[in-house]
Amino acid sequence: MTAMKPATRLYSEDDLSEGSDILLSKPQAHLLKTVLRLDPGAAVLLFNGRDGEWLAVIEELDKKRGRLRLERQTRAQTTDPDxxxxxxxxxxxxxxxxxxxxxxxxxxxxxxxxxxxxxxxxxxxxxxxxxxxxxxxxxxxxxxxxxxxxxxxxxxxxxxxxxxxxxxxxxxxxxxxxxxxxxxxxxxxxxxxxxxxxxxxxxxxxxxxxxxxxxxxxxxxxxxxxxxxxxxxxxxxxxxxxxxxxxxx
Incomplete structure (x- = not known):
């Protein structure tokens, strides 16, 4: 059975690559923890406008901070019409x-x-x-x-x-x-x-x-x-x- 694609996507200014850790901003941590009620182990998607889209797993999370671990790229970066x-x-x-x-x-x-x-x-x-x-x-x-x-x-x-x-x-x-x-x-x-x-x-x-x-x-x-x-x-x-x-x- 194919796993459902994570619905939550976040923009990050950080460089994205396999195995990297990404620190969440306070508003992002609040969104994931308080609004969406996600816990460590849940998957989200990240993009930065340069490195495509990446699947990430929540490693740590509370209402004010969090850390994600990048696992794999889900989509390569494309060029949009300017x-x-x-x-x-x-x-x-x-x-x-x-x-x-x-x-x-x-x-x-x-x-x-x-x-x-x-x-x-x-x-x-x-x-x-x-x-x-x-x-x-x-x-x-x-x-x-x-x-x-x-x-x-x-x-x-x-x-x-x-x-x-x-x-x-x-x-x-x-x-x-x-x-x-x-x-x-x-x-x-x-x-x-x-x-x-x-x-x-x-x-x-x-x-x-x-x-x-x-x-x-x-x-x-x-x-x-x-x-x-x-x-x-x-x-x-x-x-x-x-x-x-x-x-x-």
């Missing part, structure tokens, strides 16, 4: 949800961008990174998306890598339908979604003048900011990302 998602910050519950779902959909980097119509003054990047990490643990991805510090729209365009196309979700109607645009564009690439109320005319002009930017249409409806971001990412993944690749065996 897709960045830039977005204007939105209210806290919705931006938390956006970070979680963007992680599940495979975004490699999350970039909050301040615009003239951004309604949020402060972005808790530490909390967003925690949401992204927890989502990565749950959805079985082998990489961890990185949350960047907020920047202005002008800074984003100035610092944007020349070799990385930036697709703009353009409510102004100047862009080709997204599937048509993706016939000539593939990762690495970036996606940019504006704030509630859209970009100002001056911002839109600045975007359209940037050589990195390609405006695209997400369809005839006006979408909420978080809906547009996730729909944008999902379609790109489906057509040119890992959704277009054969399923994992």
């Amino acid at each position: 897709i960045w998602l830039a977005f204007a910050p939105i209210k806290s519950a919705r931006i938390d949800w956006l970070a979680e779902k963007a992680s599940e959909l495979g975004a490699m980097r999350l970039l909050p961008v301040k615009t003239r119509r951004t309604v949020v003054d402060r972005v808790n990047c530490e909390r967003l990174q925690a949401n992204a990490r927890e989502a990565a643990e749950q959805c079985e991805r082998l990489s961890l998306p990185q949350v960047e510090a907020p920047c202005s729209l002008a800074e984003l365009l100035t610092q944007w890598p020349a070799e990385r196309p930036l697709l703009l979700a353009d409510e102004g109607g100047s862009g080709a339908p997204l599937p048509a645009a993706l016939k000539s564009i593939s990762p690495p690439l970036g996606l940019l979604v504006g704030p509630e109320g859209g970009f100002t005319p001056e911002e839109r002009e600045m975007l359209l003048q940037s050589p990195a930017v390609t405006p695209v249409s997400l369809g005839p409806r006006i979408l909420r900011a978080e809906t547009a971001a996730l729909a944008f990412l999902a379609v790109v993944q489906a057509l040119v990302g890992d959704g277009a690749q054969p399923p994992r065996q």
